[in-house]
Amino acid sequence: MLRFDVRREVFDDFPSPPCVHHDGTSPATATLTELSGNKLCYAHVVAGHTVELWTMAAASAADDGPRWSRHCAVELWRPTQLVVPFADDRHGGIFFNLDLAVIDRHDTQRQVVERVVDMNKEMTYFHSRDKQYYINRGFRWMHHVIQYRESLVSVKAN
Structure with missing residues (x-):
């Protein structure tokens, strides 16, 4: 993997998670996202109901460099x-978007998965300009969750 250091304005090599194999046997549906605190999270389905999460926090100056650690294995419903x-919350829970339709929360302390919402069955959608029209719930939607943080601070100013 390759990363761009915005402070130094250079590209660096970046280690892949240990579960990634460069022989073509790595999971095809793995995702790499950023959680709060500049923590990268690599998720992949191990088998059917089981998902592994690997995380990497921002490296400090004293570290040898970035290192991945297996955060947890989650048994889905x-x-x-x-x-x-x-996203992750202050209690250590991690929110998942499953198959772009369902949002669940994994409680890392109790080791349970809690349903938050099934966006195809539990939400009502409206198409709106000047009027609202009900959209049939039987229609399949795909939802993408994007973490957003507004910042007007220059990277070079720090």
């Missing part, structure tokens, strides 16, 4: 093909 971790 149903088989899934795509898991996108998109």
Whole structure:
């Protein structure tokens, strides 16, 4: 992998998670996302109901460099093909988007998965300009969750 250091304005080599094999046997549906605190999270489905999460925090000056660690293995309530971790909370829970349709929360302390919302079954959608029209719930939607943080601070100013 390659990363761009915005402070030094250079590209660096960046280690892949240990579960990534460069012989073509790595999971095809793995995702790489950023959680709070500049923590990268690599998620992949190991088998059916089981998902592994690998994390890497920002390296400090005293570190040898960035290192991946296996954060946890999560047993989901149903088989899934795509898991996108998109946020973590102050209690250590991690929110997942499963197959771009369901949001769950993994409670890392109690080791349980809690349903937050099934966006295809539990939400009502409206198309709106000047009027609202109900959109049939039977229609399949794909949802993408994007973590957003506004910042007007220059990287070079720090």
